[in-house]
Amino acid sequence: MAITIFSHSYCSLHKVTEVHPERPARLGAINDQLIRSGMEYVLTQKDATPASKDDLYRVHDIAYVNDLFAREPQADDDHIWLDPDTLMGPGTLRAALYAAGSGKNAVDEVMTAENAKAFCAVRPPGHHATANQAMGFCLFNNIAVAAAYALHQYPIERVAIIDFDVHHGNGTEDIFLQDERVLFCSSFQHPLYPDTGADTMSPHVINVPLAAGCYGTEWRQHVAERWFPAIDHFAPDLILVSAGFDGHLEDDMAQFNLVEDDYHWIAQELSNLANQHCHGRLVAMLEGGYNLSALGRSVVAFLKGLL
Numbered sequence: 001m002a003i004t005i006f007s008h009s010y011c012s013l014h015k016v017t018e019v020h021p022e023r024p025a026r027l028g029a030i031n032d033q034l035i036r037s038g039m040e041y042v043l044t045q046k047d048a049t050p051a052s053k054d055d056l057y058r059v060h061d062i063a064y065v066n067d068l069f070a071r072e073p074q075a076d077d078d079h080i081w082l083d084p085d086t087l088m089g090p091g092t093l094r095a096a097l098y099a100a101g102s103g104k105n106a107v108d109e110v111m112t113a114e115n116a117k118a119f120c121a122v123r124p125p126g127h128h129a130t131a132n133q134a135m136g137f138c139l140f141n142n143i144a145v146a147a148a149y150a151l152h153q154y155p156i157e158r159v160a161i162i163d164f165d166v167h168h169g170n171g172t173e174d175i176f177l178q179d180e181r182v183l184f185c186s187s188f189q190h191p192l193y194p195d196t197g198a199d200t201m202s203p204h205v206i207n208v209p210l211a212a213g214c215y216g217t218e219w220r221q222h223v224a225e226r227w228f229p230a231i232d233h234f235a236p237d238l239i240l241v242s243a244g245f246d247g248h249l250e251d252d253m254a255q256f257n258l259v260e261d262d263y264h265w266i267a268q269e270l271s272n273l274a275n276q277h278c279h280g281r282l283v284a285m286l287e288g289g290y291n292l293s294a295l296g297r298s299v300v301a302f303l304k305g306l307l
C-alpha cells in the first residue's frame, strides 16, 4: 500500500502576520519530518491542482465565492481581514484554491488506484468555512469541496467525514447538515472556539465535545464508542478526514493532551474501517496544528498509522 501526499508551493504564498499561528512554516515542518521519517519508500509526492469556481459552488454560495475573487488584494502590502482571525493578502486566494483543489486530486487518486490512501499537506485550512462565511483561518471548506466532488464525480452514495481537530468543524457541519449522504463525526474541546456543535441534533452528525484537559485515553474511549458504530452502520463508500493536530499536548491553541500515539491510533482505526467498508479509500486533509515540532511529528505518526 502507498500513500500519496498532495501539496503545492503556492500554499505557502498565503502569509498573515509574523505572529499569526497559521503560517507557511507549518508545511515546512511537516516536510522536514517526512524526510526524517524514512517513509519515502511508501510515499509519493504530487503537486495539487487548483479548484475551479464550479468545484467551490457545490458547497459555497456563488455570491460568497465571487465576492472573494472580486476583493482579492493585488499589491504586496495590501490585505483585508475577512473575520478577526482570517486575512486575505495577495497570495491567499491562490493558496486557498490549491488547498481546495488538492482534495479533488486526492479523491481521484483513491477512487482510481488500488488500495490507495492520500494526505493533503495544504493551507489555509478549511473546516471552519461555512457556505457563505470565511472564519477561523479558513476561506474555502477543503474537505467539503472534496466530499461534494466525490459524490458528484463518482457513482458513490455515502461519504463519512471524520474531524479530529481540537476545534469543532462548524463549517463542514453547516454545509452538510441537511445532506444525508454525508456522515459527519467531530471531536473537539468544549467550550472553545467556535462554540458550536455541542447541541447539534442530527442522526448523521456525531459530535463528541470533551472538556479541556482531556487525555488520549479518554478521547479514544469516547470516539470509539460514538464514532465507530456510527461509521459501521453508515457503511461509507469513501472516508475523508479533517486531520487537525492542534489537540496535541504541546500545542497551546487549546488544552487537549493528545500525543503522537493517539494520532497513530486513530489513523489505524480509520484505515481499518476504510478497508472494511470502502476498499481502503481514505483521504486526509490538514486542518489545524500550530506547534511546528509537534505538528510534524504528529503527521508522521498519523501516516504510519494509515499503513
Ligand SMILES: [Zn+2]
Binding pocket: 165, 166, 167, 244, 246, 287, 288, 289
Ligand atoms: Zn483547530
